[in-house]
Amino acid sequence: MTESYFDWTRGLFDRTRIFDKPEALRGIRVLELTTLILGPTTADFLGEFGAEVVKVELPPGGDTMRYVTPEATFWQNASLGFFPENHSKYHVGIDLHTAEGTELFKRLAAKSDIFVENFRAGTLDKWEIGYRQLREVNPRLIYVADSGFGQWGPFSQGRASYDAVAQTVSGMIGITGFPARPPILCGIFIGDWFGGMLAATAALVALYYRNKTGEGQFIDLAQSEGLIRSLDWTWVRCGLTGQDRGPAGNRDEAIVPADFLACRDGFVALAAGRDEEFSGLCHAMGKPNLVMDPRFATLEARQIPGNRDELLALVRKWGADKSRVELEGLAEKHGFACARVVNAEDRYRDEHLRERGTVWSYDDPLYGPMVEHGPAPKLSATPGRMRWAAKPVGWHNEDVLTRLLGLSPSRIKQLEEQKVVGRWADRPGAKPPDEWAK
Amino acid sequence: MSDPQSWPRFAKEITDPTLAHEKPEALDDLRVLDLSTGNFAALFASSILAEFGAEVIRIEPPAGDVARLFSPEGLRHRGTGLAYLVEARNKRHITLNLEATAGRDLFARLAGHVDVVIESARPGQMDAWGIGYRQLSESNPRLIYLAFSTHGQFGPKAASPIPDYDITNQALSGTPYTTGEAAAEGPPESSVPTKQGNWIAWYAGGGWGAFAVMAALVWRWTSGLGQFIDCSPAEAEMRFTDYDLHWYHSHKRIRERMGALNTCVFPYTLIKTKDSYSFIAGFSDINWAGLTNIMQRPDLRERYPTTKARIGESETLHRELEAWSANLTSQEVLDRVQDYVANKRGPGTVATARLNRPAETLAESHWWERGVFETIEDADYGELLLQGPPWKMSRTPPRIKWACRPVGADNEVVYLRYLGLGRDRLQALKAEGVL
Numbered sequence: 125m126t127e128s129y130f131d132w133t134r135g136l137f138d139r140t141r142i143f144d145k146p147e148a149l150r151g152i153r154v155l156e157l158t159t160l161i162l163g164p165t166t167a168d169f170l171g172e173f174g175a176e177v178v179k180v181e182l183p184p185g186g187d188t189m190r191y192v193t194p195e196a197t198f199w200q201n202a203s204l205g206f207f208p209e210n211h212s213k214y215h216v217g218i219d220l221h222t223a224e225g226t227e228l229f230k231r232l233a234a235k236s237d238i239f240v241e242n243f244r245a246g247t248l249d250k251w252e253i254g255y256r257q258l259r260e261v262n263p264r265l266i267y268v269a270d271s272g273f274g275q276w277g278p279f280s281q282g283r284a285s286y287d288a289v290a291q292t293v294s295g296m297i298g299i300t301g302f303p304a305r306p307p308i309l310c311g312i313f314i315g316d317w318f319g320g321m322l323a324a325t326a327a328l329v330a331l332y333y334r335n336k337t338g339e340g341q342f343i344d345l346a347q348s349e350g351l352i353r354s355l356d357w358t359w360v361r362c363g364l365t366g367q368d369r370g371p372a373g374n375r376d377e378a379i380v381p382a383d384f385l386a387c388r389d390g391f392v393a394l395a396a397g398r399d400e401e402f403s404g405l406c407h408a409m410g411k412p413n414l415v416m417d418p419r420f421a422t423l424e425a426r427q428i429p430g431n432r433d434e435l436l437a438l439v440r441k442w443g444a445d446k447s448r449v450e451l452e453g454l455a456e457k458h459g460f461a462c463a464r465v466v467n468a469e470d471r472y473r474d475e476h477l478r479e480r481g482t483v484w485s486y487d488d489p490l491y492g493p494m495v496e497h498g499p500a501p502k503l504s505a506t507p508g509r510m511r512w513a514a515k516p517v518g519w520h521n522e523d524v525l526t527r528l529l530g531l532s533p534s535r536i537k538q539l540e541e542q543k544v545v546g547r548w549a550d551r552p553g554a555k556p557p558d559e560w561a562k
Numbered sequence: 563m564s565d566p567q568s569w570p571r572f573a574k575e576i577t578d579p580t581l582a583h584e585k586p587e588a589l590d591d592l593r594v595l596d597l598s599t600g601n602f603a604a605l606f607a608s609s610i611l612a613e614f615g616a617e618v619i620r621i622e623p624p625a626g627d628v629a630r631l632f633s634p635e636g637l638r639h640r641g642t643g644l645a646y647l648v649e650a651r652n653k654r655h656i657t658l659n660l661e662a663t664a665g666r667d668l669f670a671r672l673a674g675h676v677d678v679v680i681e682s683a684r685p686g687q688m689d690a691w692g693i694g695y696r697q698l699s700e701s702n703p704r705l706i707y708l709a710f711s712t713h714g715q716f717g718p719k720a721a722s723p724i725p726d727y728d729i730t731n732q733a734l735s736g737t738p739y740t741t742g743e744a745a746a747e748g749p750p751e752s753s754v755p756t757k758q759g760n761w762i763a764w765y766a767g768g769g770w771g772a773f774a775v776m777a778a779l780v781w782r783w784t785s786g787l788g789q790f791i792d793c794s795p796a797e798a799e800m801r802f803t804d805y806d807l808h809w810y811h812s813h814k815r816i817r818e819r820m821g822a823l824n825t826c827v828f829p830y831t832l833i834k835t836k837d838s839y840s841f842i843a844g845f846s847d848i849n850w851a852g853l854t855n856i857m858q859r860p861d862l863r864e865r866y867p868t869t870k871a872r873i874g875e876s877e878t879l880h881r882e883l884e885a886w887s888a889n890l891t892s893q894e895v896l897d898r899v900q901d902y903v904a905n906k907r908g909p910g911t912v913a914t915a916r917l918n919r920p921a922e923t924l925a926e927s928h929w930w931e932r933g934v935f936e937t938i939e940d941a942d943y944g945e946l947l948l949q950g951p952p953w954k955m956s957r958t959p960p961r962i963k964w965a966c967r968p969v970g971a972d973n974e975v976v977y978l979r980y981l982g983l984g985r986d987r988l989q990a991l992k993a994e995g996v997l
Contacts, residue, residue: 129685129686129689129690129694129696130685130686130720130721132689132696133685133715133720134716136716136790137716137790137792146781148781149777149780149781152780169773188846191869192827192845193805194805194809194815194817194825194826195870196826196827196869196870196873197813199808199813204805204808204812205804205805205826208804208808245569246569246573249569250569254569256572269573272913273928274932275569275573275574275577276570276571276573276574276932277570277574278927278928278931279928281570282904284843284903284911284912286913288830288843289841289843289913289914292832292840292841292915292916292918293915293916293918293923294918294923295918295919295923296759297841297917298918298919298920298922299760299919300741300756300757300759301742301752301756301759302752302756305748305749305752306748306821306822307832308741308743308756308821308822309741309821309822309831310737310741310758311737311738311740311741311742311803311817312737312740312741312804314737317801318766318769321769321770321773321802322769322952322953325769325776326953328773328777328779329614329776329958330588330955330958331776331780332588332589332779333586333588333957333958335780341955341956341957341958342573342576342955342956343954343955343956344573344577344953344955345952345954346932346952349929349934349952352923352929352934352949352952353949353950353952354761354762354765355920355949356602356645357634357643357644357647358920359648359920359924359935359948359949360644360647360648360948361634361637361644362920362921362947363937363945363946363947363948364639364644364947368919368920369759370919371759372759373752374729374754374756376727376728377634377635378632378643379632379727379728382729383729384729384733384757386754391733391738391754391755393727393732393733393757394729394730395725395729397600397628397632398600398628398725423628423636424631424636427633427634428635429635456722456723459723459725460724460725461712461724461726461727461729461730462724462730463712463724463731464733464734465733465739466733466735466739467740467806467816468736468803468806468807468809468810468816469816470736471736472807472811476718476719476720477797479717479718480717482794482797482800483807493811494811495808495810495811496808496811497800497801497803497807499801500770500793500794500797500798500800500801501773501792501798502792502793503777503789503790504789504790504791505785505787505788506777506778506781506789
């Protein structure tokens with residue numbers, strides 16, 4: 125008898141065998157000169173799938189994200205905000221305002237396949253380590269320039285950007301939340317993360333092309349433009365009808381019914397767009413006659429605003445005195461979608477996510493037990509993996525400079541004395557845990 | 563020495579999207595079947611591959627994909643919903659009834675000709691039909707097979723039959739829990755966990771799916787082997803949830819929603835202006851010095867010199883910022899900030915932007931110059947305003963070639979080219995309900 129599908133997938137994706145499988149990007153070296161989240165995620169995602177990532181920081185303070193941590197609370201002298209986009213990297217401190225520093229940096233670039241930066245447009249060109257200079261030392265280099273507004277165009281020069289700038293200028297904040305209420309920020313740094321994912325994807329596309337031709341190239345990714353891409357039907361509707369889009373609360377404007385429900389013990393999301401799913405929902409509600417009601421019988425009818433509002437009111441009222449687990453159970457039984465609005469603890473304790481490696485625990489040599497989100501897509505032959513946690517500024521100086529550039533320990537020492545190469549400042553965020561120093 | 567002024571000119575020269583159509587396409591040797599239904603994660607994944615030059619063949623059921631019906635207020639343009647018009651770019655469209663055995667046979671034969679298959683069926687459905695990865699990879703070991711579902715293809719909840727939707731994916735990602743006004747900040751019906759207005763979980767899922775396909779292609783280059791990719795859009799967005807798990811792990815703290823404020827730093831917030839709202843950031847100590855200089859309120863930095871001090875008083879400080887911005891338009895806020903930053907009138911950098919509704923974004927020339935928006939004349943659907951591919955690339959820029967095709971419009975071309983089926987045979991298959 126053939127193995128059942130889920131027995132087969134369990135074996136195929138077995139979390140405990142991940143380290144016995146190859147890595148998709150083995151042999152690819154990524155050099156990054158980045159801060160905050162957009163640039164670091166671009167490199168991190170490539171690292172999750174096997175690329176070796178060398179992270180150059182300006183000593184002794186390093187990446188600004190080392191100081192962005194919830195309620196300004198550090199943990200073992202590290203910023204909690206710095207971990208999620210800096211896994212398994214080699215941390216090197218080089219002062220790029222010195223001639224020797226830029227020389228070292230160029231030698232690293234000559235040995236790299238992909239370079240990622242997220243300075244303001246033109247900054248690295250001014251420092252003479254931009255695309256024009258690095259392609260001279262390495263024509264195969266794939267150069268990824270992440271930014272707020274892009275490398276050229278009216279907004280690109282001299283204007284600082286953060287994730288929330290992208291949320292603001294893209295229109296994303298303008299279509300989120302409730303009408304007539306003050307605007308809100310997305311709870312997460314979505315423009316950074318989404319942009320990092322897009323940039324890493326383009327780097328792989330460029331790598332695929334390089335395999336065929338040997339040619340590197342330049343990639344310009346603006347996080348605001350990434351979010352604009354994600355605003356689904358917003359733009360096409362504006363073009364066809366002139367209608368602008370504003371906030372519509374928690375209901376999905378294009379799929380009916382799809383909404384958040386306040387129930388007895390929290391919130392759930394519920395959706396039943398296809399007619400057969402809607403029929404399942406009506407049966408779960410104990411109102412099978414709604415299936416035949418001309419106001420609701422087809423998705424097209426349910427999308428008519430008046431019908432939609434009546435239906436959503438009925439669903440909300442029905443859900444109000446149910447528990448989350450009850451509603452989720454009804455969805456499983458009747459074939460519509462329902463899932464709770466989860467928080468960090470829910471995910472941390474979720475056995476399903478643990479088994480999938482979506483919640484990933486490991487033992488870091490410096491910080492001890494870590495629990496983080498693991499790689500998002502699961503690849504059967506070349507699964508992604510987290511190997512170690514982010515490290516203090518300059519933690520891998522000797523390793524990288526010796527292994528990749530062949531510098532001797534005495535030469536490295538000399539460069540440290542000249543302050544060309546450096547390591548962590550004596551402050552939380554940059555330095556190792558107190559325990560380590562003892 | 564390079565001339566710093568010329569960087570933007572150079573950068574534009576090598577990435578100008580108006581010249582994209584003259585350059586090669588990175589993925590022009592790649593063939594993709596997308597047989598997803600009602601799933602914009604899958605559609606975005608195949609859009610990305612199509613933008614980079616892959617030949618993407620959409621397989622729809624004979625009546626068309628239900629995704630063509632997902633549209634605000636049910637709006638249709640020449641019979642197709644608005645969302646689908648955005649994610650059908652550069653794709654060929656054929657029909658095939660996978661409920662029929664003959665349809666599944668045709669699908670298996672087509673899958674022998676392609677590099678990538680993308681689907682969004684209930685986990686196990688394709689396998690039960692004998693056309694899942696387990697079966698297809700036997701005859702096509704180079705195949706990369708990407709499957710989308712909310713709970714994934716393995717794990718205790720994998721057998722859950724719930725259909726995949728953006729809203730449920732968003733809820734499971736953890737993002738809405740940390741988004742929105744805190745309870746009691748406003749009316750009870752709006753002081754709740756809040757989803758993003760757009761399909762962000764589906765777009766995150768699609769992006770990760772395309773990323774994974776590219777990683778698998780790089781691996782196939784050396785190994786010659788394909789693989790199975792399991793992608794949950796909920797987990798795709800979950801990967802983006804900052805330090806949420808870390809904070810729970812280290813301090814048993816659960817991040818809660820804070821409206822327009824941020825948990826880590828201040829200011830990184832939205833403030834009311836005379837004519838709208840503006841985002842404003844100046845949260846590191848030096849940038850806070852810059853912002854208090856612009857506001858001419860040095861007293862604020864003396865009283866709140868550190869991130870810790872500012873975070874503890876974010877609500878008070880937010881009121882101080884709004885007292886300053888109440889008499890300025892968002893443009894005046896931007897002008898003051900840019901005057902300070904561009905002319906280096908003091909230490910620190912401040913970032914600000916006016917809160918846009920989409921129509922205001924559309925009115926700004928920056929995006930049009932950069933090809934972020936395009937008005938294209940589609941042979942089947944007429945003039946459409948679309949968001950273009952988000953990347954500028956020097957050698958292999960992505961591009962839009964056409965917007966959409968009607969249901970089954972490419973049946974003749976595709977079935978003849980790959981399976982040698984002529985017009986008569988197709989008519990017979992159509993009559994049998996297979997196409």
